[in-house]
Amino acid sequence: MPILPVTLDRRAADPLHRQLSLAIRTLLADGVVARGERLPSSRALAADLGVARSVTEQAYDQLVAEGWLETRRGAGTYVAAQGHAIAPIPSRPPETDKRPVLRLDTGMPWIDPRHAAGWRRAWREVSTAAPPRGYDDPRGLPELRRLLAERIGRIRAVRCDPEEVVVTGGTTDGLRHLLAELRPGPVAAEDPGYRAAVATVQAAGRAVVDLPAGRPVGPHALVGAAAAYVTPAHQHPLGVVMSAADRLALLAAATTAEAQIVEDDYDSEFRYDVAPVPALASLDRTRVTYLGTASKSVAPSLRLGWMVPPPELGEAIRRRRAATHDSVPWPVQRAFVTLLRDGYVDKVVRSARRVYAERAPRVVEAMSPYATAAGPSAGMYSTWLMDAERARTARAEARRAGFDVPLLADYTRTSPLTGLVVAFGGVTDAQLDRVLAALRRGLARS
Structure with a gap:
């Protein structure tokens, strides 16, 4: 019967029984006490530690419930023969350069700090608003979808009904939901291109077909592909704008292949040499799914975006999100309502x-x-x-x-x-x- 090397601190905030269960659990995980070995009785261990027997009994009961220990009628308490195993935490390699980068x-x-008052006002409104009693509409708050539909139409020429807008957790979240509703097949993506989008496609179990960025798409370039992911307003990362001729060629190729175009409207609001080019989705709402985000205008950490898919895909996405309770947190959506309504975003x-x-x-x-x-x-x-x-x-x-x-x-x-x-x-x-x-x-x- 092993002697348990345990020390308890009566001044600590944690109760003694919790300290004891943690200490024994650590000994078992580190292999200090072998599987199948008998432990001291709760009475004997209490006497060794100078604590009430109830402390050791509670600790043993907790570890039995977790599967670390087992009791044998008339024989005592033992380390479970088929207990848990925890891999040791690897030590961190020494830092060779501690200078901040x-x-x-x-x-x-x-973000202009002069607008900080608008940001604070939005979150004050969140703190006083009543949250919904149940799960949100999987498409997002109706008021937010109305404001987004108005904004998308006003600045990107994409005419859509608020019912068609889906609030997402960002561009890659929208892409993930869309991929789940597309037919099987690879996804064509610009190269060079947005790495997070490529990783999202691959995580969905789809192959990636490279599209040379900044070049016209041939009439049969998308044959066999389920979708093509592009950033036509400001190609990421080369910065070129997809010309009108190239946009029409891409739409024609997608129609031939019966593929969906995923338009990530990356950085579109920040043209300062010419007026922003209307979104690709303004040319064909049935063939193009529009993705937008608040990351480039407000804050990446807000994790909020929106998508406007074709109606049949939008309904499938709504059903899937309803089944999985997958929606953007209500406080974030509610704050963005205020940010849009009060003109903060503009x-x-x-x-x-x-x-x-x-x-x-x-x-x-x-x-x-x-x-x-x-x-x-x-x-x-x-x-x-x-x-x-x-x-x-x-x-x-x-x-x-x-x-x-x-x-x-x-x-x-x-x-x-x-x-x-x-x-x-x-x-x-x-x-x-x-x-x-x-x-x-x-x-x-x-």
């Missing part, structure tokens, strides 16, 4: 657009002597083409300055394109100056 992420927006978009329009030429001035722009200046980042070694050298210099600048190669699968993706949304002006100076040093030296 700021990642210049393409999805990090700049204000932060206008402010950010002005900031991006001022920052983009500074990036062009710094990068153009050393690299070629992949697309026009728009949105909250720009992509620069250069050979792979030069890109890595510049990135290393930026990292030494405390900034992580993504490589274009991080967004490619089979595409040979290489370069850097320089984001300027989630930084201050001073930070942008520092990262551009570091990139220039690296590029000048390579």
Whole structure:
């Protein structure tokens, strides 16, 4: 019979019986006490520890209920012969560089702090509003869908009824629900392209077919595919806008293949060189599913988006979400109602657009002597083409300055394109100056 090396702390907040069950559980998980071994009786263990017998009895009862211990009539308490096993927690590797590094992420927006009062007001309204008694409408709050339908029609020329709008947990959440309702088959996706969308397609058990980004789609390019995922307003990450001719060619190819086009309306609100091009879904509501998000305008952590699928797909998605109780949390939806209703979203978009329009030429001035722009200046980042070694050298210099600048190669699968993706949304002006100076040093030296 083993002696249990247990120490209890009478000053701790946890009750003694809970401390004891945790200590014994740890001994069993670590193998200090072998399976099948008999433990001291509750009376003997209480005497050893100087506690009331009720403490050891409660601890033993808890561990028996969990399956760690078993009692044998007339024989005592034993470690369960077929008990649990917990793998040891691996030790963390030593940190070689503890300096903070700021990642210049393409999805990090700049939010004007002057609009913070509107943000706070939205959450105060949430705190005083009565939540629904049951599960939400799987499509989202009716008021939010009405405001979204109005906004999508006003700024993206996608005419839809509020009943057709589905509130999602972001772009990839909408894509996941759509994929579940499409016929079997691979999904064509732009290359370079949005990595999270590709990962979502693969997680759904579908193969990915690469579509060279920025090139016209041939008439038979989508044959056999169930869908094509594209970012026509501002191709991610090259930044090019899909031309009218290429949009019509894509629609024709999708019609031939009977495939669904998934339009991620990425970054569409932040054109500052020309007026935003209407959404692809404005040309064909039956062939295109429209995806939008609040991540680029309000905050990625809000995890809120919307989709406008064709009616027959929308009804299938609604039924599936109703069956699984899959909906965006009510507080987030309710807050976004206020943010839209009170004009907060429009204000932060206008402010950010002005900031991006001022920052983009500074990036062009710094990068153009050393690299070629992949697309026009728009949105909250720009992509620069250069050979792979030069890109890595510049990135290393930026990292030494405390900034992580993504490589274009991080967004490619089979595409040979290489370069850097320089984001300027989630930084201050001073930070942008520092990262551009570091990139220039690296590029000048390579």
